[in-house]
Amino acid sequence: MPVEAVPVAIVSIGDELLIGQTINTNAAWLGEQVDLDSCRVIKVISIGDKLPDILAALEDAGGKAGIVIVSGGLGPTADDITKPAICQFFDTFMSLHEATLTRVESLFARRGMSLTDRNRAQAMVPHSAQILPNEKGTAPGLWLQREGVHYFFLPGVPFEMQSLYLNEIRPLLNKMYPGKRSFHTHYLVHGVGESMLADRLRGFEASLPPNISLAYLPSPGLVRLRLSMRQFSNAKDELGFEDFALKLKALCAEDLVGEGTDNLEQVVGVLLREAGMSVAVAESCTGGMVSQLLTSVAGASDYFLGSVVAYHNSAKIKLLGVDPAVIATHGAVSREVAGQMAEGIRELYGSDYGLASTGIAGPGGGSAEKPVGTVFLAFASAKGLQVTQFRFGDERWRNIRCSAQMLLDMLRRDLMRFK
Amino acid sequence: MPVEAVPVAIVSIGDELLIGQTINTNAAWLGEQVDLDSCRVIKVISIGDKLPDILAALEDAGGKAGIVIVSGGLGPTADDITKPAICQFFDTFMSLHEATLTRVESLFARRGMSLTDRNRAQAMVPHSAQILPNEKGTAPGLWLQREGVHYFFLPGVPFEMQSLYLNEIRPLLNKMYPGKRSFHTHYLVHGVGESMLADRLRGFEASLPPNISLAYLPSPGLVRLRLSMRQFSNAKDELGFEDFALKLKALCAEDLVGEGTDNLEQVVGVLLREAGMSVAVAESCTGGMVSQLLTSVAGASDYFLGSVVAYHNSAKIKLLGVDPAVIATHGAVSREVAGQMAEGIRELYGSDYGLASTGIAGPGGGSAEKPVGTVFLAFASAKGLQVTQFRFGDERWRNIRCSAQMLLDMLRRDLMRFK
Numbered sequence: 001m002p003v004e005a006v007p008v009a010i011v012s013i014g015d016e017l018l019i020g021q022t023i024n025t026n027a028a029w030l031g032e033q034v035d036l037d038s039c040r041v042i043k044v045i046s047i048g049d050k051l052p053d054i055l056a057a058l059e060d061a062g063g064k065a066g067i068v069i070v071s072g073g074l075g076p077t078a079d080d081i082t083k084p085a086i087c088q089f090f091d092t093f094m095s096l097h098e099a100t101l102t103r104v105e106s107l108f109a110r111r112g113m114s115l116t117d118r119n120r121a122q123a124m125v126p127h128s129a130q131i132l133p134n135e136k137g138t139a140p141g142l143w144l145q146r147e148g149v150h151y152f153f154l155p156g157v158p159f160e161m162q163s164l165y166l167n168e169i170r171p172l173l174n175k176m177y178p179g180k181r182s183f184h185t186h187y188l189v190h191g192v193g194e195s196m197l198a199d200r201l202r203g204f205e206a207s208l209p210p211n212i213s214l215a216y217l218p219s220p221g222l223v224r225l226r227l228s229m230r231q232f233s234n235a236k237d238e239l240g241f242e243d244f245a246l247k248l249k250a251l252c253a254e255d256l257v258g259e260g261t262d263n264l265e266q267v268v269g270v271l272l273r274e275a276g277m278s279v280a281v282a283e284s285c286t287g288g289m290v291s292q293l294l295t296s297v298a299g300a301s302d303y304f305l306g307s308v309v310a311y312h313n314s315a316k317i318k319l320l321g322v323d324p325a326v327i328a329t330h331g332a333v334s335r336e337v338a339g340q341m342a343e344g345i346r347e348l349y350g351s352d353y354g355l356a357s358t359g360i361a362g363p364g365g366g367s368a369e370k371p372v373g374t375v376f377l378a379f380a381s382a383k384g385l386q387v388t389q390f391r392f393g394d395e396r397w398r399n400i401r402c403s404a405q406m407l408l409d410m411l412r413r414d415l416m417r418f419k
Numbered sequence: 420m421p422v423e424a425v426p427v428a429i430v431s432i433g434d435e436l437l438i439g440q441t442i443n444t445n446a447a448w449l450g451e452q453v454d455l456d457s458c459r460v461i462k463v464i465s466i467g468d469k470l471p472d473i474l475a476a477l478e479d480a481g482g483k484a485g486i487v488i489v490s491g492g493l494g495p496t497a498d499d500i501t502k503p504a505i506c507q508f509f510d511t512f513m514s515l516h517e518a519t520l521t522r523v524e525s526l527f528a529r530r531g532m533s534l535t536d537r538n539r540a541q542a543m544v545p546h547s548a549q550i551l552p553n554e555k556g557t558a559p560g561l562w563l564q565r566e567g568v569h570y571f572f573l574p575g576v577p578f579e580m581q582s583l584y585l586n587e588i589r590p591l592l593n594k595m596y597p598g599k600r601s602f603h604t605h606y607l608v609h610g611v612g613e614s615m616l617a618d619r620l621r622g623f624e625a626s627l628p629p630n631i632s633l634a635y636l637p638s639p640g641l642v643r644l645r646l647s648m649r650q651f652s653n654a655k656d657e658l659g660f661e662d663f664a665l666k667l668k669a670l671c672a673e674d675l676v677g678e679g680t681d682n683l684e685q686v687v688g689v690l691l692r693e694a695g696m697s698v699a700v701a702e703s704c705t706g707g708m709v710s711q712l713l714t715s716v717a718g719a720s721d722y723f724l725g726s727v728v729a730y731h732n733s734a735k736i737k738l739l740g741v742d743p744a745v746i747a748t749h750g751a752v753s754r755e756v757a758g759q760m761a762e763g764i765r766e767l768y769g770s771d772y773g774l775a776s777t778g779i780a781g782p783g784g785g786s787a788e789k790p791v792g793t794v795f796l797a798f799a800s801a802k803g804l805q806v807t808q809f810r811f812g813d814e815r816w817r818n819i820r821c822s823a824q825m826l827l828d829m830l831r832r833d834l835m836r837f838k
Contacts, residue, residue, distance in 0.1 A: 287714025295706025
């Protein structure tokens with residue numbers, strides 16, 4: 001018998017979400033976690049710090065969902081009014097929770113700080129709520145029920161919210177709803193646009209049964225493919241899903257960067273480590289982003305030796321050994337300079353690979369011959385030098401990002417021969 | 420007579436939003452823009468690519484709002500079903516829009532690409548919709564009305580959605596609802612936690628009239644303060660708001676980084692340019708993030724000379740002139756090495772300022788004496804050298820980010836003396 005995923009609604013509270021001051025990363029994080037717990041978010045509602053709006057959202061969210069997860073508005077400042085809303089919605093009143101007061105007091109004692117009234121007020125909670133202790137902050141999580149629907153209230157500070165979900169809500173959900181109800185497989189693809197990829201996968205998509213679906217999740221330079229199966233009934237279904245996933249993977253061919261939550265910089269890191277190779281980077285237009293991506297991965301010091309951000313020409317000449325005459329003849333944004341930078345950084349650091357970028361990120365600096373978005377990316381190794389010219393676009397951020405990712409992908413494709 | 424801001428609801432469509440694969444940046448962007456147009460987002464609803472859910476969300480969104488802005492689900496792939504939902508909700512049918520077909524054809528001709536059936540289908544639109552031409556992509560925007568509520572449908576691709584809002588919806592809103600209805604002032608603060616800041620501002624908050632409110636928007640190392648006034652009636656109110664804003668600004672004192680949408684790297688850039696000073700950076704634990712932040716600002720080449728990401732000790736020694744004996748005695752993560760790195764990079768690039776970071780970002784590499792999160796930040800100038808030790812936290816990303824911002828803020832505070 002097919003098992004339906006338990007429907008969950010998320011309510012995010014805070015004026016800052018409506019006015020665009022804060023991007024709702026909490027809802028995205030919760031959606032991902034809830035899905036892992038065999039539940040399924042059917043709706044996210046964001047509303048402001050206003051009592052009637054909070055009450056209406058709680059009512060609405062509880063309508064079709066078995067579980068409602070609310071975040072925000074539990075903080076210590078005056079704009080936080082979720083607790084009064086709870087008292088009204090669940091017909092209860094505020095009372096002091098001694099254990100929370102003790103916890104907040106010891107938290108402050110450990111940090112060597114004195115407790116203010118504002119902090120002490122965090123121990124006042126709606127009387128009928130069950131308390132979910134917050135190990136990362138002062139505001140506790142709250143669990144209440146109404147008309148068979150479970151409501152969880154969490155602080156809006158991301159790491160407090162996350163810790164409460166993982167330590168308190170996840171064990172509860174797994175006890176309430178045991179068993180797995182959905183599967184997802186993700187493939188990350190670099191170097192093919194969404195439409196072109198959709199054309200390549202047209203036949204595959206047409207072959208999918210109704211309970212398996214494919215989604216395209218594009219970001220600058222990359223597309224993440226998500227293959228999902230829901231409402232399956234037995235182990236045979238699971239095997240069918242695996243077959244489709246393998247077919248999809250084969251269709252991605254050499255454009256496939258990675259699977260699951262892999263990102264490009266992690267994949268490159270693993271390949272470098274496995275091949276026992278090292279890399280150094282000479283960055284001009286990417287301004288440090290290639291280095292920053294590589295070092296965002298823990299343990300990067302095993303393969304990343306370092307870089308030079310050679311923004312000024314003097315650095316290109318003095319540190320990377322670029323020939324001033326070449327800059328004078330071809331310009332700093334040129335095939336020749338990119339090549340000398342890649343060779344120069346490889347020699348400077350004694351690395352196996354030398355990567356380099358030079359280009360016009362914009363908005364200024366473009367010309368008819370070399371418009372904004374013109375970028376030369378170079379790649380030096382024992383095999384020799386490879387320089388490629390690109391024309392990304394008009395947006396500075398996008399040009400920097402696409403250049404950095406393209407360099408990492410050039411490295412990835414070369415490293416694949418060691419697999 | 421007070422003027423109420425026009426209530427707007429945003430509906431974001433896409434399974435990827437519910438499952439946490441995509442963060443809803445579109446709703447944040449729209450919220451900010453709508454606010455500038457004297458309208459006010461009262462609710463954001465995110466739902467999946469499911470017909471009944473889309474219909475229910477359109478119904479719900481139109482309930483209290485005068486304007487509903489919907490994004491997503493207009494793309495060329497099979498999971499996009501917003502157009503069938505529109506036909507059902509507005510009781511209309513699909514028909515070919517000739518002008519859109521012509522536009523799509525010429526778009527592809529310009530890019531030298533051939534048109535697929537998938538692209539051609541983008542010219543099929545709900546018959547009763549008014550078409551908002553999309554200059555950045557194939558799917559046009561759609562404008563329909565029902566029971567006095569205006570519904571705008573936009574593609575989910577951020578830059579297409581943004582271009583349609585700015586070029587088509589903004590002029591319409593400004594014609595429909597002339598006049599300004601809300602004010603916001605933002606202050607960005609570095610180096611004070613949210614609770615401590617709230618204590619400093621307690622008296623100020625208590626003095627605010629009911630139509631002016633203060634919100635705290637924290638991010639790692641920074642707090643953005645937003646002072647908002649709504650429903651004002653005349654020019655006198657506006658002056659009152661300015662007085663409160665100036666009071667708030669004075670209370671931020673030397674922790675104030677900037678106003679409006681300023682970010683730390685932009686403020687530092689302006690200060691460097693105005694002072695005619697240059698900077699170079701030696702990055703170990705920050706791995707390129709300081710350079711990346713500085714170069715994210717257009718025109719950074721006026722003051723940023725470059726950097727060395729000295730991940731490996733040999734780079735610290737060879738490029739920055741750090742004494743190997745000092746590394747042997749004190750370790751690479753030490754006050755002494757940070758200082759020599761800052762002085763070394765300043766000399767190498769001949770810059771006015773030399774910044775340096777060395778630390779243990781984690782998760783590995785910590786010890787009892789120097790736990791994960793231990794960071795030394797150094798700052799060299801003609802005035803001499805300043806090295807400060809920090810202990811940020813356990814999270815790699817947060818440690819890198821907080822270190823990079825702290826270095827920029829040290830530079831900012833020093834540059835203030837030239838103002």
